Amino acid sequence: MRTTTRMLALFAVPALTVTGCGLFTDETTEKMTDVANSFADALNADDPAAAGAVTTDPPRAADTIGTLYEGLGKDAHFEVTGVDKDAGTFTLDATWKFGKDGHNEWKYTTTGKVDDTGDGWKVGWDAATVAPGLDAGPLTYSAVYPEASRVLASDGELMTQQVVTVVNVSPGADLAAVANLIGPISPGITAPSLQSDLTAVQGKPITAITLRETDIAPIETQLAALANVTLSPQTRLLTVEKELASPTLAGLAQLWQSDADAAAGWAVRAQTAQGTQRLAGRDPEPTTDIRTTLDLGWQRAAESALAPITQPATIVAIAPSTGNVVAMAQNSAADTQGPIALTGLYPPGSTFKTVTVSAALQAGTVTPDSIVACPGSANIEGRVIPNDNNFELGNVPLHTAFARSCNTTMGRLAVDLPPEALTDAAAQLGLGIDYVTPGLTTVTGSVPAADTPALRVEEGIGQGKVTASPFGMAMVAASLAHGSAPNPTLVAGQPGTPDRTPPALPATIADQVKTMMRETITDGTATQIRDIPGLLGKTGTAEFIDDTHAHGWFVGISGDLAFAVFVHDANSSGPAVEAAGRMLRAR
Incomplete structure (x- = not known):
């Protein structure tokens, strides 16, 4: 009776071991898949905190993902397309859409790790799992425009892209000094008018004026030296002749911008310690000058x-x-x-x-x-x-x-x-x-x-x-x-x-x-x-x-x-x- 019992026990143990191994394999795959899907679902929900919570480094992951959304927007879809229990990894497919109507797409596939940390299954935090190059630095999306075209009259240049300087004034600036410098260019700008504008926006900075290169040049040094005054260079489409004005210009500017937008490429870049690294994108197409009938x-x-x-x-x-x-x-x-x-x-x-x-x-x-x-x-x-x-x-x-x-x-x-x-x-x-x-x-x-x-x-x-x-x-x-x-x-x-x-x-x-x-x-x-x-x-x-x-x-x-x-x-x-x-x- 004792021998029989022992023999039954000897046969029973291997049977339980096989069954146990089978259960272990299914549970591992299932748990890896669950945590990977939870990670993808949180990314799709634009929830950095929830995505970070299922990683091995929640604070760092949440911060990095939040910065990613700031740089690329939130029009993205993530999908777990495979789990490898032996390697302890999962495959993540992603599609980002950028630009008007989301016609610019960035598609990629990454691999992430899943570990049993003793505190539950977690995605091993690696920024590159979310997006290639994210481990090198924050990512940004931008349109890449072609060389600016011109708007031509029938007998010369009408409008070209030019550098302008935006003069921003914050509370605490010496408004009299600002007005003394830009008032001769725009007589309507005075210290009281600047104060009125600042009061209207309840202490936020205001744009006092936008100046062409020829206007900013004589006063740029003095303006830049004033506390709470910042100068921001930008490019804009302007008439070649400053005095020229026409109600046609707004429509022509819209047409010019539409052409530029249609021809624009795009780029996703990583901002690394060594500089900017382009990760994906499309080069812009050339544009042609807009020839008008104006004389x-x-x-x-x-x-x-x-x-x-x-x-x-x-x-x-x-x-x-x-x-x-x-x-x-x-x-x-x-x-x-x-x-x-x-x-x-x-x-x-x-x-x-x-x-x-x-x-x-x-x-x-x-x-x-x-x-x-x-x-x-x-x-x-x-x-x-x-x-x-x-x-x-x-x-x-x-x-x-x-x-x-x-x-x-x-x-x-x-x-x-x-x-x-x-x-x-x-x-x-x-x-x-x-x-x-x-x-x-x-x-x-x-x-x-x-x-x-x-x-x-x-x-x-x-x-x-x-x-x-x-x-x-x-x-x-x-x-x-x-x-x-x-x-x-x-x-x-x-x-x-x-x-x-x-x-x-x-x-x-x-x-x-x-x-x-x-x-x-x-x-x-x-x-x-x-x-x-x-x-x-x-x-x-x-x-x-x-x-x-x-x-x-x-x-x-x-x-x-x-x-x-x-x-x-x-x-x-x-x-x-x-x-x-x-x-x-x-x-």
């Missing part, structure tokens, strides 16, 4: 022409033969209201009479030589329409009434037109058409159908519900000169696309309207600029608010240049006409 000579002339005007004022000039935007200028008062040359909508006043006579001529109700009445005022369908200062001409040819800008004549012509006539005639001249134009965001205007006689009277003289932007009225002038609406173009070779194509303007109509516009210069409301050879034009005064204020307009054609001048609240067309003269005489 620097005309642009300077337009800006100079607006300089004496204190009210917001703009000039838009287009080459009718091509649709090329030649110049687009605003004065500083206009800049405070935004890109009004492109998108500001105002009643166009008598400049809209170019549309009214076009519609009337196409309707066949009149010819340029038709005798029409031009009383000082007229009651038309219950709407009393006066001429400027109630001037009257009696019965005169239509071309004379147009040149002298008879409201009473135009109101009478408009009331007899069909409701859609002005809308259609305006569209033939590009007004009311929306264009998608690379580098430009524009609105031409709106000419709603006039379904009542009173509204037709108002719209016939550019009031009522009619609105136009300076760009839109420049398109009207360009369309008359061209014979149809040209597609506006700012980036050479990339014309704008209209949302619809209206019927063509009959050639005879365009010629007849242009003849009347010539008479406006020689014997009409713009004789102060009749010294400019061959100039065609139309003046406009557009009432707004309570009819006690009026905008001033002038649209003109001079050779292959069509343009619109707008002066806000000018009370007459005079300032716009004078600005046109200054621009044209400067070339």
Whole structure:
């Protein structure tokens, strides 16, 4: 009995040992897998503390992983793809996504160790397990841009990437000293204005000014020596000529940045004690210069022409033969209201009479030589329409009434037109058409159908519900000169696309309207600029608010240049006409 029992025991021990070895193997693999997956899950949850907690060095691991997220972001996925119980290791696959929409990817595979530390199974901390090169130093991601392209005018450089210096001021700085140095460059910056800015941000640093190299050079040493003043060099796209300004520049800068972003490569780098080590990335692609249709000579002339005007004022000039935007200028008062040359909508006043006579001529109700009445005022369908200062001409040819800008004549012509006539005639001249134009965001205007006689009277003289932007009225002038609406173009070779194509303007109509516009210069409301050879034009005064204020307009054609001048609240067309003269005489 004793022997039998012993023999059974001898057989039982090996059987338990085999079973025990089998259980040991399964538990080890399972525990290694569990801890590796816990590590990966914590990384996927962007939780450095949780990831560190399952390692052999929690504080160091959490700190390193937290710094990694700061340098690379958190758009990453980690997955355990294998466990080797014999080697005590696991395999970790990772994918990081960078940039807009995560289109830049960094994929890699690493190996980590798992140990039974006596205090449970742990991932042996090694920064290289999380990312290659992380053991050498912190990792950073950055876009790698190609050599900066230029933005060119048709006759020279318009914008280039340049170094600027950002002047930051912190509480405790000698504000009087700062203002004394930068005030001559920007007179609006004073010690009280700087203090006000600091107070508004509750003690945080402020950016006092950003200076070009030529501006910072004479004062850089003095600024750098001031306590609590820091100078930060950066690169920015700037106009080559400091004084040059245009509402087109913002759109061109966006286009330039978009091109640079599309061409950019990327890099992940380790910041090591020996320097920067690139771990992954893609080289940038080359970019080409952006060639615009702007003419620097005309642009300077337009800006100079607006300089004496204190009210917001703009000039838009287009080459009718091509649709090329030649110049687009605003004065500083206009800049405070935004890109009004492109998108500001105002009643166009008598400049809209170019549309009214076009519609009337196409309707066949009149010819340029038709005798029409031009009383000082007229009651038309219950709407009393006066001429400027109630001037009257009696019965005169239509071309004379147009040149002298008879409201009473135009109101009478408009009331007899069909409701859609002005809308259609305006569209033939590009007004009311929306264009998608690379580098430009524009609105031409709106000419709603006039379904009542009173509204037709108002719209016939550019009031009522009619609105136009300076760009839109420049398109009207360009369309008359061209014979149809040209597609506006700012980036050479990339014309704008209209949302619809209206019927063509009959050639005879365009010629007849242009003849009347010539008479406006020689014997009409713009004789102060009749010294400019061959100039065609139309003046406009557009009432707004309570009819006690009026905008001033002038649209003109001079050779292959069509343009619109707008002066806000000018009370007459005079300032716009004078600005046109200054621009044209400067070339």
